[in-house]
Amino acid sequence: MSFDLTNYQPQFKGESMFGPGSKGKAEAKAEKSLPSEDVAMAAARDKRGLSDDARPPLEDHVFQTIFLDKEGSSSMWTKDEIDKDKVILEKWWKQQSHRWQHYAGTVPWMMFLNGKRHTHFAGAWTILNMHEIAVCSGFAAAYRLGAPFPFSQKEGCGRLFKLTLGASHGVRARPEDREGFLA
Numbered sequence: 357m358s359f360d361l362t363n364y365q366p367q368f369k370g371e372s373m374f375g376p377g378s379k380g381k382a383e384a385k386a387e388k389s390l391p392s393e394d395v396a397m398a399a400a401r402d403k404r405g406l407s408d409d410a411r412p413p414l415e416d417h418v419f420q421t422i423f424l425d426k427e428g429s430s431s432m433w434t435k436d437e438i439d440k441d442k443v444i445l446e447k448w449w450k451q452q453s454h455r456w457q458h459y460a461g462t463v464p465w466m467m468f469l470n471g472k473r474h475t476h477f478a479g480a481w482t483i484l485n486m487h488e489i490a491v492c493s494g495f496a497a498a499y500r501l502g503a504p505f506p507f508s509q510k511e512g513c514g515r516l517f518k519l520t521l522g523a524s525h526g527v528r529a530r531p532e533d534r535e536g537f538l539a
């Protein structure tokens with residue numbers, strides 16, 4: 357799979373590199389602490405007033421390409437067709453994946469482990485290896501220690517948080533929180 361990272365960078369569409377509407381003292385201060393070539397780039401960008409049409413041409417975009425399953429699928433990889441002079445960084449990853457044993461031997465038991473010996477576990481591994489679980493499991497552990505859940509009014513957030521709380525901790529939201537999406 358491949359990602360056009362240049363498209364993910366709004367500063368190429370003329371946005372401030374510090375986020376929408378953040379021009380001002382904070383930006384000026386941060387720019388001062390940036391390496392000089394970054395400041396030069398920002399200045400050039402401001403001067404040109406980049407618009408959508410002024411984005412770099414496709415051949416200058418930065419891509420991230422992930423070649424999966426070395427042992428089973430490397431014969432299908434097109435990695436060697438990439439011009440080596442254009443490679444910025446090559447990094448080998450091992451991505452955790454789960455076999456059925458994870459869903460039989462770990463996931464259902466987390467609710468009995470959590471809270472024992474003053475310990476609450478967090479991390480994507482507690483349910484399923486994905487960003488949302490990584491974050492929600494942390495919120496759930498903090499919630500069990502008494503912290504509020506800050507996104508209870510947002511449907512998608514509340515639903516996954518409730519699910520994580522139930523699956524990993526075997527509890528529901530606190531009574532005072534059981535309205536809206538935590539009901």
Ligand SMILES: Cc1cc2nc3c(=O)[nH]c(=O)nc-3n(C[C@H](O)[C@H](O)[C@H](O)COP(=O)(O)OP(=O)(O)OC[C@H]3O[C@@H](n4cnc5c(N)ncnc54)[C@H](O)[C@@H]3O)c2cc1C
Nearest residue numbers: 422449450451452478479480481484485486487488490491
């Ligand atoms: C190539 C790739 C692509 C992915 N794409 C997606 C995607 O598109 N969408 C998605 O939802 N998920 C994706 N994932 C999965 C997602 O990145 C993980 O689920 C998520 O990052 C897990 O977060 P985490 O905080 O639980 O664990 P991690 O991010 O693995 O953090 C664990 C941390 O603990 C540290 N650590 C380990 N052992 C110790 C120790 N003994 N002492 C102290 N620190 C320690 C590690 O250094 C690490 O910083 C992808 C993963 C990979 C590798």
